[in-house]
Amino acid sequence: xxxxxxxxxxxxxxxxxxxxxxxxxxxxxxxxxxxxxxxxxxxxxxxxxxxxxxxxxxxxxxxxxxxxxxxxxxxxxxxxxxxxxxxxxxxxxxxxxxxxxxxxxxxxxxxxxxxxxxxxxxxxxxxxxxxxxxxxxxxxxxxxxx
Numbered sequence: 757x758x759x760x761x762x763x764x765x766x767x768x769x770x771x772x773x774x775x776x777x778x779x780x781x782x783x784x785x786x787x788x789x790x791x792x793x794x795x796x797x798x799x800x801x802x803x804x805x806x807x808x809x810x811x812x813x814x815x816x817x818x819x820x821x822x823x824x825x826x827x828x829x830x831x832x833x834x835x836x837x838x839x840x841x842x843x844x845x846x847x848x849x850x851x852x853x854x855x856x857x858x859x860x861x862x863x864x865x866x867x868x869x870x871x872x873x874x875x876x877x878x879x880x881x882x883x884x885x886x887x888x889x890x891x892x893x894x895x896x897x898x899x900x901x902x
Contacts, residue, residue, distance in 0.1 A: 783831070787824050789861070790814055792833065795850045796858035806839065807846040833857060 775786075784792065794813055798805045805813075811821050825848060828834040833854030839845035850858060873881050 785824075785827075787814070787816060787820075788828055791821075791824055791828065792850065792854060792858045793862070795834065795848060796855065796862065799850050799855060804847045804849040807836070807848055810848060828854070 791810055791814065794810060795805060798809075807818075807821060807825065810816070810825075811818055814821070816824070825834065825836060829836060833851060835849050835851055836846050837849075839847050876884075
């Protein structure tokens with residue numbers, strides 16, 4: 757077994773575990789927080805995303821996405837409605853409560869990231885960002901080949 761493979765896997769699992777296990781957004785699961793983040797960004801641009809957009813961007817299965825959206829809807833954070841342009845599409849929007857919660861949690865997360873940058877160093881973080889994008893893009897290509 758290649759020790760580099762094991763080291764990378766170990767580092768990957770540590771990173772994903774620490775990110776997934778941190779309750780950065782109170783009262784939301786990791787996937788709910790990810791969806792709120794995407795909707796928060798979309799709200800500033802187009803105002804909404806479709807359920808299909810959310811599935812594509814998160815790589816979450818449709819059935820799982822429906823469960824996540826149902827939970828967020830019951831919590832009063834989002835609304836879903838049929839698109840007037842395409843009746844097959846469901847538009848998902850953050851409600852004012854959801855937007856306020858997203859903004860507050862986003863600011864909290866940015867403060868944590870600022871601490872990370874201070875600790876690791878701005879130069880190393882600037883080198884890490886394109887490397888992370890390359891790793892994700894490469895992983896996407898590899899998974900499409902499988």
